[in-house]
Amino acid sequence: MTIRARAKKCWPLAALLLGACASQTGVVASPAPTATPVAETVTRLPSASYQLKPEELALDCKKLTGRMAVRIVQIRDFASRSQSTSLSRGLQTAMKPAFGGLGEGADPGGRYARDRAMLEAYNQRLAEKNCANFDLDAELDPNAKEPPRTRPLKKS
Numbered sequence: 001m002t003i004r005a006r007a008k009k010c011w012p013l014a015a016l017l018l019g020a021c022a023s024q025t026g027v028v029a030s031p032a033p034t035a036t037p038v039a040e041t042v043t044r045l046p047s048a049s050y051q052l053k054p055e056e057l058a059l060d061c062k063k064l065t066g067r068m069a070v071r072i073v074q075i076r077d078f079a080s081r082s083q084s085t086s087l088s089r090g091l092q093t094a095m096k097p098a099f100g101g102l103g104e105g106a107d108p109g110g111r112y113a114r115d116r117a118m119l120e121a122y123n124q125r126l127a128e129k130n131c132a133n134f135d136l137d138a139e140l141d142p143n144a145k146e147p148p149r150t151r152p153l154k155k156s
Contacts, residue, residue, distance in 0.1 A: 052122075061132070068148070071115055072148070076144060077142050078112045119134075120136065135151055
């Protein structure tokens, strides 16, 4: 068996090992007795906050509401949807530098946090513009089956 043939057979094993290493939480222990271990994962990075872009600030109520309704439907079942395993996310993360790609799906919790932050920013913008806005907690409930609906405006 040639070296090239052996390398072709061994690369899946190498990818598996790289993925296993990449999926570790990265616990760092200090030798000092009073220090506590620190664990950092992608989803535990600074909390997601969303800054509206100038073109988003210019959107009218109808367009903001439409964008929000679509995103609500897309992420509504996040908690009940089966997620990929940490091994597969680790493999994807490890293989991205070698083969390229967008890395979509490598951090579903982080993606949900960004989407939720965007929805909250859009909802705040609707309130600032005195438009009907959403009850995000009710609309993002996985048991909600109806299309997203805005709360009625209070007329003064």
